Amino acid sequence: MTLLITVFAAIISTVVWYAGAYRSNMKVGFLCWLYWGAAIMWFVDAIFEYLEIKSKFFSPAPLDMLNDSFLGLSVVALGLLIWLINILITDPRCVIKECLFKRKEKTEVIAKK
């Protein structure tokens, strides 16, 4: 379930990137690399699990499935969080810089008054 959720996250982020986000400086590509990297690694994990438990791999217990889904969603959230921190630190659209600069300008005007 974790693999499936991560693969969906990777596909969605790639589609968003291809649809035009690569021009928008929002670094959606970063998110694609993150999710695809994890999806490939979990795919290997899934193969090893399949070799160990064979057909039981495709019929997990409901509680295990719930736990795995919860983990998958947490992984997606963590990926988004890493992407958001990267966006805020690198500030590709200079939003934070502009915000700080305007604030400085305003304080200068107030000081002059």
Place this chain on the structure above:
Amino acid sequence: MACFLVPAAEAVVTTIITKIVKSKEKEEKVKVSFSSGIIEDTTKIKFSTKLGWLNKLLWGGSALLAFEHIWHGEVVPFFPFLTAIKNGETADMLAEMASAGVIMAILVTSVWVCMLFVSNIIENRAICEVKLNKEIL
């Protein structure tokens, strides 16, 4: 147990290689034709940029896998950091790293090699189209 450590170790090595390659690389300008038929001067994708793709795949995957290991209690925030070592299952952990971990690293690298191959084909095709257009004109 700790399979993510193998791709993470590869990521460290490839990041260092990327820094070295980046410092020695020079820009190569080429003319490329886009789908709209416009021919533009552009720089060829550097090898360090392509190595960056591998870095992002490896670091991203390792980070999310590390989170999964923390989730399952296989990685702990105190010494020796790995539950397998604490429980005396070091041999099992190393065996898992040598099997699953190494295959993870190989598969990610193979995907990257395929991407290199495809990107080279796309680049060469775009450059060839410009040459053909010049010959026709």
